[in-house]
Amino acid sequence: MLQARAISKTYESAAGPVPVLENVELDLRLGDALSIMGPSGSGKSTLLHILGMLDPPTSGELHFDGVEPWTLKETEQARFRNSNIGFVFQDHCLLPQCTVIENVLTPTLIGERDENMTIRAKELIDRAGLTPRIDHFPAQLSGGEKQRVAIARALIRRPKLLLCDEPTGNLDEETAWQVLGLLADFQQEMQSILVIVTHSPAIASEFPQRFEMHGRHLRKKA
Numbered sequence: 672m673l674q675a676r677a678i679s680k681t682y683e684s685a686a687g688p689v690p691v692l693e694n695v696e697l698d699l700r701l702g703d704a705l706s707i708m709g710p711s712g713s714g715k716s717t718l719l720h721i722l723g724m725l726d727p728p729t730s731g732e733l734h735f736d737g738v739e740p741w742t743l744k745e746t747e748q749a750r751f752r753n754s755n756i757g758f759v760f761q762d763h764c765l766l767p768q769c770t771v772i773e774n775v776l777t778p779t780l781i782g783e784r785d786e787n788m789t790i791r792a793k794e795l796i797d798r799a800g801l802t803p804r805i806d807h808f809p810a811q812l813s814g815g816e817k818q819r820v821a822i823a824r825a826l827i828r829r830p831k832l833l834l835c836d837e838p839t840g841n842l843d844e845e846t847a848w849q850v851l852g853l854l855a856d857f858q859q860e861m862q863s864i865l866v867i868v869t870h871s872p873a874i875a876s877e878f879p880q881r882f883e884m885h886g887r888h889l890r891k892k893a
Contacts, residue, residue: 679692702862750781759854768808775824
């Protein structure tokens with residue numbers, strides 16, 4: 672389903688090339704759930720951005736559902752990404768001028784419009800416990816509520832791949848576990864691939880597959 676082969680990434684700087692990833696290998700199937708840990712600057716987010724087609728690798732190949740995304744034209748990449756991948760970031764990245772339901776529906780503004788999406792958005796908002804907040808703006812929400820909106824937005828198109836970059840990093844412990852439980856429930860129902868980057872050993876240990884970024888390499892933990 673998702674295969675990364677010899678993925679490497681190097682950034683150019685005034686001081687010269689800065690290697691971030693080297694020969695990363697990964698094989699994931701629908702229903703897989705994994706965590707990735709590692710110190711700051713170890714390449715965790717860079718890897719997530721490559722898997723999510725936000726940033727191309729310097730070398731290597733990525734195969735997603737039989738497609739090589741980086742061989743597609745930019746517009747085709749955008750459509751493919753919008754249809755197949757959901758993102759949840761540490762900073763919820765909500766549009767401040769939009770209400771909860773408008774934020775959740777944002778990914779549906781690209782591509783074919785499905786009238787049932789509004790119904791699905793309301794269902795996701797309800798599952799996230801946010802129906803009383805459906806017409807509120809982000810400034811009127813707590814941190815945990817904003818992150819639950821972000822999760823609903825990521826799930827609106829039923830993505831095959833759900834990428835989460837420190838989704839609980841800005842939350843208190845109780846709220847973090849609530850958000851993690853919501854993610855896990857939805858992932859199991861949809862049988863999508865869930866990849867979560869975290870600094871929390873406790874959260875990482877909840878996943879059946881655990882990886883660590885070390886010395887620019889991705890290593891699977893026992």
